[in-house]
Amino acid sequence: MKNIIMITGATAGFGRATAVKFAQNGYNVIITGRRKERLDKLEKEILPCGNKVLQLRFDVRNKDEVFSVINNLPSEWKDIDILVNNAGLAAGLSHIEAGETDDWEQMIDTNIKGLLYVTRVVAPLMVARNRGHIINISSIAGTDIYENGNVYCATKSAVDTLSKSMRIDLLKHNIKVTNIAPGMAETEFSLVRFKGDTEKANAVYRGIEPLTGDDIADVIYYCATLPAHACINYLSITPVQQAGVNQVARKKV
Numbered sequence: 001m002k003n004i005i006m007i008t009g010a011t012a013g014f015g016r017a018t019a020v021k022f023a024q025n026g027y028n029v030i031i032t033g034r035r036k037e038r039l040d041k042l043e044k045e046i047l048p049c050g051n052k053v054l055q056l057r058f059d060v061r062n063k064d065e066v067f068s069v070i071n072n073l074p075s076e077w078k079d080i081d082i083l084v085n086n087a088g089l090a091a092g093l094s095h096i097e098a099g100e101t102d103d104w105e106q107m108i109d110t111n112i113k114g115l116l117y118v119t120r121v122v123a124p125l126m127v128a129r130n131r132g133h134i135i136n137i138s139s140i141a142g143t144d145i146y147e148n149g150n151v152y153c154a155t156k157s158a159v160d161t162l163s164k165s166m167r168i169d170l171l172k173h174n175i176k177v178t179n180i181a182p183g184m185a186e187t188e189f190s191l192v193r194f195k196g197d198t199e200k201a202n203a204v205y206r207g208i209e210p211l212t213g214d215d216i217a218d219v220i221y222y223c224a225t226l227p228a229h230a231c232i233n234y235l236s237i238t239p240v241q242q243a244g245v246n247q248v249a250r251k252k253v
Contacts, residue, residue, distance in 0.1 A: 002051060005224075006030035006080050008060055008118055009087030011038035013187030014137060017213030018084055018220050019046060025221065028052040030077060032087075034059050060087045060114030061106075070121040079129065082224050083122045085115045086137045088159075090152040090193040104151045111155035115162070123166075126175050133176040133224055136163045137216075140183045140236055144245040156181075160234075167233060176231040178223045183238030184248070185211035207250030208241040 005022045009015040011033035023029050023046040031046075031053060033039055039055045046053050054077050058065040088111045091103035119134060126132025141149055142156030163179035170177060186205050194200040215237070223232045241249045 002026055002028045003081045004028045004030065004077060004079060005082040005084065006032065006122065007084045007086055008032050008114070010042060011035050013086075013213050014182075014185070014216045014220075015084070015086040016042060017217035018086065021214070021217040021221050022082075022224075023049040023051050023053070026051065027082075028054075028077075030054045030056060030080070032056040032058060032060075060118055061109040063113075063117050066114075066117040067121055070118070078125055080122055080125055080132065082133045082135065083119070083126075084135045084137065084220060085118060087114055087118075088137060088155075091195075093148045093193060095148060096150045099151065107151055107155050111152075112158045112162075115159065119166070123170065123175070127170070127173045130174050132173075133178070134166060134170075135178045135180060135220055135223060136166075138163070138179050138181045140181050140238060141245060142181060146245040149245075163234070167231075178232050179234045180216070180219060180223065181234070181236045182211055182216055183236070183242045183245075184208065185213070185216060187213050207253050208239055208248060210239050211237065 003026070005027045007015050007019050007029065010019045010031035015033070019029050019031050019042060028051050029046060031039055031042055034057065036057055039057060043053045043055060056069050058069045060066060089107065091106050092100050094100070115136060123134070136159050138159040139156040141153045142160040145153045160179055160181070163177055167177040184205065191198065191201040219235060219237055223235065226232065
């Protein structure tokens with residue numbers, strides 16, 4: 001069987017673009033997500049590439065669901081070469097004293113615990129084969145904290161720390177771990193953060209040319225296809241017009 005990549009949060013944004021990118025380059029792809037109709041649509045797009053696709057429908061926040069589905073993978077799909085922990089979100093944008101606790105729990109459960117649950121089940125499959133690559137999608141907000149970002153920044157800081165510790169823990173098993181930290185990228189991210197408010201979401205990117213899902217997919221592919229002896233541990237990427245979370249040169253519109 002061809003090399004296998006598993007992508008969480010594959011129904012939109014970085015995940016969707018990554019699934020297409022790898023399928024176009026000869027990988028068999030495991031796509032995961034909560035929305036069946038989007039998984040179906042993505043599978044139809046990938047299949048003409050000539051590679052196999054496996055849909056796994058689960059919510060990364062549900063530990064029992066994650067463990068059950070992945071532990072029951074068909075045998076021909078268990079040799080996962082690359083895991084992309086992409087599922088994540090920002091919810092809300094407010095000072096800590098005014099934050100919505102439901103938003104906090106959603107971000108913590110998805111961005112941290114979801115990543116841990118999936119890694120806990122997939123990593124042993126890689127350890128058994130003494131090879132593999134785990135790619136975690138973080139954010140520049142994990143190291144460059146901003147006002148109102150509080151819990152979101154904390155979850156992405158956790159991804160940064162977890163990536164470093166995973167790299168150490170899995171070192172003797174010949175498993176690569178890469179943390180990719182994007183800056184401003186126009187996907188559904190801001191629309192989700194502002195709970196469907198299109199005007200607020202569009203304002204985030206006004207006056208700049210943001211990164212796209214395809215840009216991040218290209219970076220993931222580059223990191224995943226380096227020679228076996230090379231590992232990118234951390235990679236930060238921003239638009240040319242952004243040097244940091246709050247350092248953005250917007251053009252007049």
